[in-house]
Amino acid sequence: MQTNNLYELWQQLAELHLARANINTLTDMIVCPGWDYCSLANATTHNIAEQIEKQFDDLDYLYDLGEIRLNMSGCINACAHHHTGDIGILGVDKKGEHWYQISIGGNSSDDAKLGKILGKSVPALEVANTIQQIVDVYVDLRASTDNDVESFGQLVERVGIDPFKEKVYG
Numbered sequence: 001m002q003t004n005n006l007y008e009l010w011q012q013l014a015e016l017h018l019a020r021a022n023i024n025t026l027t028d029m030i031v032c033p034g035w036d037y038c039s040l041a042n043a044t045t046h047n048i049a050e051q052i053e054k055q056f057d058d059l060d061y062l063y064d065l066g067e068i069r070l071n072m073s074g075c076i077n078a079c080a081h082h083h084t085g086d087i088g089i090l091g092v093d094k095k096g097e098h099w100y101q102i103s104i105g106g107n108s109s110d111d112a113k114l115g116k117i118l119g120k121s122v123p124a125l126e127v128a129n130t131i132q133q134i135v136d137v138y139v140d141l142r143a144s145t146d147n148d149v150e151s152f153g154q155l156v157e158r159v160g161i162d163p164f165k166e167k168v169y170g
């Protein structure tokens with residue numbers, strides 16, 4: 001494709017809701033195929049991704065949050081490397097129902113580390129609300145200077161998971 005067709009390409013992608021400028025934000029998720037397309041899955045993932053996209057549909061808000069990597073896997077094979085997301089979501093099966101275990105503080109850069117599990121898994125309908133609570137803690141506690149704002153990962157490194165745990169499970 002030549003560059004003079006880019007605007008037309010963008011228009012076509014926008015019609016398909018594939019042109020959102022959310023790169024490196026919370027909704028720029030890595031999500032495995034999950035239950036809908038993978039025979040090994042324990043839980044659906046795409047519906048949860050959609051739920052999160054709807055919850056976080058304000059681009060100005062997403063840009064203000066800065067880079068938060070969210071990875072979601074539909075089973076413990078962890079194809080989406082959820083352990084290494086700032087926020088990781090793992091789909092689990094509980095007596096035939098889909099639940100979601102959330103971890104925070106993972107990192108896949110040179111300073112790689114695994115996230116820590118926040119607590120008991122949450123039901124499907126509560127995932128986006130739970131992510132919102134986690135993000136609210138970040139916004140409340142992040143440090144900032146005139147030139148810099150503490151990232152989600154830096155905050156988790158500084159304060160640990162307890163403030164997040166307290167907000168989600170009270």
Ligand code: SF4
Binds near residue numbers: 035042073074076079
């Ligand atoms: S993590 Fe599990 S559900 Fe997702 S693609 Fe891999 S094997 Fe399938």
